[in-house]
Amino acid sequence: MYDETLPTVEQLEVDELVCWRVHTRHGELLMTQQGAQVLSYQPHGEEPVIWLSGQAAYQKGKAVRGGVPVCWPWFGDLRRNPAEIQGMHQGGPICPAHGLVRERDWTLLGIDSEGPAVRLDFALDTASEPLPGWPHAAELKLSILMDEQLRLTLSTRNTGDRPLAISQALHSYFAVSDIQGVEVEGLDDCRYIETLEDWQERKQKGPVSFRGETDRIYLETPRRMAIVDRAWKRRILLEADGSASAVVWNPWIDKSRRLSQFAEDAWKGMLCIETARVMDDFLVLRPGEEQRMVLNISSTPL
Numbered sequence: 001m002y003d004e005t006l007p008t009v010e011q012l013e014v015d016e017l018v019c020w021r022v023h024t025r026h027g028e029l030l031m032t033q034q035g036a037q038v039l040s041y042q043p044h045g046e047e048p049v050i051w052l053s054g055q056a057a058y059q060k061g062k063a064v065r066g067g068v069p070v071c072w073p074w075f076g077d078l079r080r081n082p083a084e085i086q087g088m089h090q091g092g093p094i095c096p097a098h099g100l101v102r103e104r105d106w107t108l109l110g111i112d113s114e115g116p117a118v119r120l121d122f123a124l125d126t127a128s129e130p131l132p133g134w135p136h137a138a139e140l141k142l143s144i145l146m147d148e149q150l151r152l153t154l155s156t157r158n159t160g161d162r163p164l165a166i167s168q169a170l171h172s173y174f175a176v177s178d179i180q181g182v183e184v185e186g187l188d189d190c191r192y193i194e195t196l197e198d199w200q201e202r203k204q205k206g207p208v209s210f211r212g213e214t215d216r217i218y219l220e221t222p223r224r225m226a227i228v229d230r231a232w233k234r235r236i237l238l239e240a241d242g243s244a245s246a247v248v249w250n251p252w253i254d255k256s257r258r259l260s261q262f263a264e265d266a267w268k269g270m271l272c273i274e275t276a277r278v279m280d281d282f283l284v285l286r287p288g289e290e291q292r293m294v295l296n297i298s299s300t301p302l
């Protein structure tokens with residue numbers, strides 16, 4: 001039955017962070033202004049789709065472990081990025097992994113409800129709020145639309161007068177029943193970079209399954225991928241647009257011990273599939289140009 005009181009959006013503070021809890025007829029979402037980071041997402045009557053660490057810390061200046069951090073204007077270790085991306089960084093010691101925006105407060109542009117759906121729009125303008133060591137003008141936006149799916153649109157506009165080179169990712173943490181029992185469909189025959197073995201290039205054969213630490217960059221990825229989770233009897237569908245690379249990551253046992261805000265056994269219940277523009281798939285924006293990367297997430301019973 002349709003609940004007349006929905007959708008609702010409630011602003012709250014979780015420890016040091018300003019957050020919003022969105023409740024629609026389809027599910028619940030928690031997000032924070034810091035990094036415009038979706039923290040959790042759970043459709044009604046289902047296990048969570050987006051994973052949030054039980055040891056998450058809600059502190060200013062620290063990315064929360066879990067959810068969907070935005071990696072921008074570079075992904076991962078800057079030194080592993082193409083020369084064009086490295087060239088955008090103008091020295092200085094501040095060169096954190098995954099770029100410069102996941103620990104910053106973004107500006108809330110608005111919250112709108114469209115019938116049963118809710119949309120939240122956030123922006124970060126590097127011309128008015130410069131990023132350390134990255135003296136370029138760009139307008140970054142993240143739009144989060146929650147209808148029967150969760151739809152994330154990350155867009156970058158070059159507001160400067162020179163070309164802009166960027167790598168980026170929507171670093172989505174998905175919740176799974178047990179990593180050892182799930183498979184990722186859609187990557188058969190894709191080339192990937194095995195970052196754990198000297199960044200060698202390999203080719204995927206069949207679905208991806210998990211038997212140890214996994215940290216791979218898939219290239220020329222298809223629009224659709226899926227996480228098949230038989231124990232939870234569901235398939236999480238990822239539909240991307242404006243992205244042709246993806247990172248598949250699970251830290252497994254040893255690396256889990258070295259991660260912040262991460263329980264020793266948390267690796268069993270999560271899997272990152274990061275919708276990206278990395279390696280040769282990086283973006284170059286002409287002055288005035290805008291480019292979008294879209295990720296739509298849904299789930300269906302198996």
Ligand SMILES: O=P(O)(O)OC[C@H]1O[C@@H](O)[C@H](O)[C@@H](O)[C@@H]1O
Binds near residue numbers: 098171215216247
């Ligand atoms: O701890 P961070 O900075 O959030 O990074 C988490 C992981 O992010 C993934 O994207 C990387 O491929 C991993 O190598 C990394 O460990």
